[in-house]
Amino acid sequence: MKYFNPFVYLACFAALIFGWGCADAEVTELPAQPVATNPAPTNPGTTTPDPGSPQAGPNQLRFMSAIGDDGLACQATCAIQLTSQKRALSVRYTTDQGSPIAGTLVNYLLEDPNQIGSLTGVSTFTDMNGVATVELVPTGLGPGNALVSVTVPSDAAISSLFFSVSAGLASDGPSLLDVTWSYAGIQAPDHFQVNLYGPTNAPSCAEVHPDVAGPEIVPALANGPLAFNGVAQFPALPGGGTGTWTVQVMSPYGGSATVHGCTAGVETAAGNTKQIKIPTIDLPLRFEGVYGVFTTLNMVEGLQDTDYEVMATVLQAFDTPGAIALQIACENQGGTLGTLCDFIVDGNGNLSATGAMLADAADDAFLSLMADQLGSEFVFDGQALNNLLNAVTLESTLTLTTGQIDSDGGPMNPLGGNNATEIWHTARATWEENDGCTVAGGVCKDIVLDLEELYGSMPGANLHASVDSHSRLHVDAHEIEGLNYGLLVNGFIESEVLPMLFGQSGGFQSDIDSYEDLVATLLGSKGCVGSGTCCSEFTMKLEDQIPIWLLPTIPGACEQAITVASQWLRDRLSSMGGDLIVGTPNLNPCQGHALGEGRWVTHLGAEKLPCQWDAQFGDEYGQFAPEADWHGLRP
Incomplete structure (x- = not known):
């Protein structure tokens, strides 16, 4: 006979209400735009005082860069476009008043299924300015994505920061399809994956739902792991860029899906960037057994x-x-x-x-x-x-x-x-x-x-x-x-x-x-x-x-x-x-x-x-x- 562990139970009790996420959801779709050149990457090693939003807790962990390579503010996640040069991944650890905290261990964890880079270390200590830095060295031209999480193991009140790394996308030309997502559940998903099915005879969302039995339908393209507020960019698409797609967003990356969103009938055209936003929601629990x-x-x-x-x-x-x-x-x-x-x-x-x-x-x-x-x-x-x-x-x-x-x-x-x-x-x-x-x-x-x-x-x-x-x-x-x-x-x-x-x-x-x-x-x-x-x-x-x-x-x-x-x-x-x-x-x-x-x-x-x-x-x-x-x- 098994015993219920009340401590595990209480820790998990908040995450118990789930709903379906399979329907061909309404998506927020931006008009097709002419392709523009990508902005020059910002050097994340440049010191910017007190950028981003404060993290929860009496102390704060922040990115040293205010803006990521995607042009978005670095808050919980900061985008890095990895080219042939190594990049510094720098964060700053301070008190709630902004005073630096020196000599604190900071851990870096790389999730890199496409093997686009490697870290020069998995941990380091903050210097007298409260700054910790580990470098990301490119090991391949991509394309691919990686995720680097940064934590302070001695401070449980500090939330993790994430560097969302992409490689081989800018060099392949501007994106033909940009996919973002919203989330309306009660979990705390960190890693997402985007799957594209098409460009012709794309299956419906119901056919690719995680709960559907039968032979697995393999996507034409997949992108991940991607951070919570990341962007899945597809600079090259089969069929020359023109097609009709079913786009699926899931979390966690590479595991059994607990979060899901999907929309079908997404049309792309060569020479234009299509931007869509897909709502995701917690999948319901499975009771069979x-x-x-x-x-x-x-x-x-x-x-x-x-x-x-x-x-x-x-x-x-x-x-x-x-x-x-x-x-x-x-x-x-x-x-x-x-x-x-x-x-x-x-x-x-x-x-x-x-x-x-x-x-x-x-x-x-x-x-x-x-x-x-x-x-x-x-x-x-x-x-x-x-x-x-x-x-x-x-x-x-x-x-x-x-x-x-x-x-x-x-x-x-x-x-x-x-x-x-x-x-x-x-x-x-x-x-x-x-x-x-x-x-x-x-x-x-x-x-x-x-x-x-x-x-x-x-x-x-x-x-x-x-x-x-x-x-x-x-x-x-x-x-x-x-x-x-x-x-x-x-x-x-x-x-x-x-x-x-x-x-x-x-x-x-x-x-x-x-x-x-x-x-x-x-x-x-x-x-x-x-x-x-x-x-x-x-x-x-x-x-x-x-x-x-x-x-x-x-x-x-x-x-x-x-x-x-x-x-x-x-x-x-x-x-x-x-x-x-x-x-x-x-x-x-x-x-x-x-x-x-x-x-x-x-x-x-x-x-x-x-x-x-x-x-x-x-x-x-x-x-x-x-x-x-x-x-x-x-x-």
């Missing part, structure tokens, strides 16, 4: 009417087992057992003096057995069983077979047929006495039920789920066929709790793993199940309490009492509730979180911040509707 789901239910609080009365009786049976067993066995009985019961209970069902004596002996046997198993210092009451049933965890496997987005969200706009499956395989709870799970000296035991063994097959469901534009999962209400409330509660008590409390590790006493064994022990004494003497011992207890003529009938009446009391418990518990029905609340769907690389959802809700189920056992009005929450993890 298999998740381990953990549902926590309160199986007691909220029970009503007959179900409440049955559960109250069962819980009381773990406080005063002797009295409860005798009263259940004597409820509305006739024949020999009815005659015996006349000496055990009165007309109102209350214990007589003989019944009280038998109940006390039964309680002693009950506590003695638990002391053998759990220790003599063990203090027991029915509250432990109540607490166990207050927090039952059901484990299941959820498989989502589509990640299609319902832009309006929720079950009111279904996407079609069932697109998900569930298999419920395990139930878990914790038995705790004397604060045993938090302090020494108590009892803390994990109880595990195999649902296939309990029900004869693993409960499951085919269901419908949808995702809204905020990356929230909506699960339609559905019945988990076979996951019955009463059988589940009875399974915990009879199959797990009884053997845990009364199971033996050897000796003459057999394991008590059924209500019959427990009631027989209560009527007889500790160890009587193994020796087969429970009803004989019960008869001996009554020798001085009932008429002698009745004694020969007591063993048979005892066997009948064991059957009656055991079947009462099993039948009453098993008939409670119905099969579990769950679905996400209409106004409270489950938030998906992608805490790894890319857009694949890794968490549905979280252990510390779970999603909610609308839950009910049975499909009739007024059936038990427990409190229920859940979270899911992709393995």
